[in-house]
Amino acid sequence: MALKIVTDSASDTPKCIIEEFGLHVIPTPVVIEEKDYFDGSTIFPKEFYDILRSGKNIRTYHINSQMFYDNFLPYAQNNDEVIYICFSTGIAGTFNAANLAKRELLESYPDFDLTIIDSKCASLGFGLTTYYALLMQRAGAGKQEIIEAIKWHCEHMEMLFTVKTLEYLLKGGRLSRTSAIAGSLLDIKPIIQVNDEGALEPIEKVRGRHKSLKRLLEIVGERGKDLDKQVIGVAHGDDAATMEFIKEQLSIRYSCSKFIDNYVGCAIGAHTGPGIIGIVFLNEPSPYAGYFGLDK
Numbered sequence: 001m002a003l004k005i006v007t008d009s010a011s012d013t014p015k016c017i018i019e020e021f022g023l024h025v026i027p028t029p030v031v032i033e034e035k036d037y038f039d040g041s042t043i044f045p046k047e048f049y050d051i052l053r054s055g056k057n058i059r060t061y062h063i064n065s066q067m068f069y070d071n072f073l074p075y076a077q078n079n080d081e082v083i084y085i086c087f088s089t090g091i092a093g094t095f096n097a098a099n100l101a102k103r104e105l106l107e108s109y110p111d112f113d114l115t116i117i118d119s120k121c122a123s124l125g126f127g128l129t130t131y132y133a134l135l136m137q138r139a140g141a142g143k144q145e146i147i148e149a150i151k152w153h154c155e156h157m158e159m160l161f162t163v164k165t166l167e168y169l170l171k172g173g174r175l176s177r178t179s180a181i182a183g184s185l186l187d188i189k190p191i192i193q194v195n196d197e198g199a200l201e202p203i204e205k206v207r208g209r210h211k212s213l214k215r216l217l218e219i220v221g222e223r224g225k226d227l228d229k230q231v232i233g234v235a236h237g238d239d240a241a242t243m244e245f246i247k248e249q250l251s252i253r254y255s256c257s258k259f260i261d262n263y264v265g266c267a268i269g270a271h272t273g274p275g276i277i278g279i280v281f282l283n284e285p286s287p288y289a290g291y292f293g294l295d296k
Contacts, residue, residue: 001078001079001080001081002078002080002081003080003081003082003083003137003143003146004024004075004080004081004082004083005021005023005024005082005083005085005130005133005134005137005146006023006024006025006026006071006082006083006084006085007023007024007025007026007084007085007086007126007127007130008025008026008027008028008063008086008087008094009025009026009027009028009038009039009040009041009265009266009267010028010039010087010092010094010122010123010126010265010267010268011025011085011087011119011123011124011126011127011130012123012124012127012235012262012263012264012265012268013025013124013127013130013131013262014127014260014261014262015262017127017130017131017134017260021134021138023130023134024071025040026063026067026068026071027039027040027041027042027063028060028062028063028087028265028266028267029060029061029062029063029067030043030048030058030059030060030266030267030270031058031059031060031061032051032056032057032058033056033057034057037266039265039266039267040265043266045238045263045264045265045266045269046238046263048265048266048269049237049238049263049269049274052269052270052273052274053274058270059270060266060267060270060271062087062092062093062094062097063094063097063098064097065097065098065100065101065104066101067097067101068097068098068100068101068102069101069104069105072084072101072102072105072112072114073105075112075114076105076108076109076112076114077109079111079112080113081113081114081115081143082112082113082114082115083115083117083133083143083146083147083150084098084114084115084116084117085117085119085126085129085130085133085150086098086116086117086118086119086126087119087121087122087126087267088118088119088120088121088122088126088194088198088199089118089120089198090120090194090195090197090198090199090200091122091194091198091199091200091267091268092267095116095118098116099116102114102116115143115147117147117150117151117154118198119150119154119198120154120155120194120196120197120198121154121157121159121194121198121280122159122194122198122200122267122268123159123161123233123235123264123265123268123278123280124159124233124234124235124260124261124262124278124280125154125157125159125194125233125280126154126157127233127260127262127280128153128157128231128233128260128280129150129153129154129157131231131260132149132150132153132231132286132288132291132292133146133149133150133153135291135292136149136288136291136292139291139292141288141291145288149286149288149291152286152287152288153282153286153288156282156283156284156286157280157281157282157283158193158220158223158224158280158281158282158283159193159194159278159279159280160191160192160193160216160219160220160278160279160280161191161192161193161200161216161272161276161277161278161279162189162190162191162192162206162212162213162215162216162276162277163189163190163192163272163273163275163276164189164209164237164239164273164274164275164276165273165274165275188205188206188207189205189206189207189208189209189211189212190202190204190205190206190212191203191204191205191206191212191215191216191219213242213245213246213277216246216277216279217246217249217250217253217279220250220254220279220281221253221254223281223283224254224281224282224283225282225283225284225285226285227250227254227255227256227281228254228255228256228257229285229289230256230258230281230282230286231258231259231260232247232250232256232258232259232260232279232280232281233259233260233261233278233279233280233281234246234247234250234259234260234261234277234278234279234280235261235262235263235264235276235277235278235279235280236261236263236264236275236276236277236278237263237264237269237272237273237274237275237276237277238263238274238275239274239275239276239277242275242277243261243277246277246279247259247261250279264276264278
């Protein structure tokens with residue numbers, strides 16, 4: 001019997017963290033030319049973005065209840081306690097599917113202790129939250145305090161993105177054709193946040209890639225607190241050079257020195273396209289920072 005922290009691949013948790021903590025990451029499905037693949041298991045980001053650029057038919061769907069049942073079953077059989085940090089309900093139906101699996105498992109394993117937390121976050125927003133939870137567990141925090149910390153970090157996590165092209169927002173139905181055509185002609189780059197309901201929401205429109213990145217960095221400074229004492233997440237859609245530029249600018253502007261970075265995976269990347277850049281950070285100093293050295 002043990003306490004296990006679990007997340008899904010929409011968290012874009014870096015491989016180094018997965019390996020360091022032995023983290024169980026449930027893969028998100030992606031359908032390419034009507035064939036199922038699984039993010040981080042049977043398809044990987046570099047390959048995925050090459051396929052995306054090729055124009056092949058790609059769609060995603062959320063992890064279904066049977067997939068959750070299969071992933072949770074070994075823990076139920078072993079009488080483990082599980083905390084599952086879940087992709088936002090504002091973007092996918094993952095949370096409801098996980099709860100359906102939980103109800104089915106409790107019929108056979110009534111003592112199974114599974115806590116499912118709707119992160120209301122996307123990409124590294126809940127990847128970073130998961131990392132904090134793993135650090136707390138390693139430092140000896142108890143289950144209830146870890147749950148409270150996960151909820152606090154999710155509530156105070158800011159997630160800001162900008163895209164390189166409007167093509168994929170149009171394909172995904174998140175932008176009208178009229179807006180996409182006008183935006184492309186004017187070289188409009190939206191600034192997108194994950195809002196309090198956990199949904200993707202455009203908050204500003206900026207002309208040009210350089211100006212959109214500059215504005216992204218400015219908003220980090222406007223919303224973030226004690227950025228130099230935080231771990232900052234930077235995610236990219238197969239654009240490592242821009243990611244490194246963003247990290248450099250965050251260091252220069254706000255003295256940031258602790259980063260985690262990764263690709264934006266299939267769950268978000270299929271709907272935003274190559275070139276997406278995201279920054280995730282806290283809008284308040286974490287009251288749990290003592291567990292992971294962020295108060296120094």
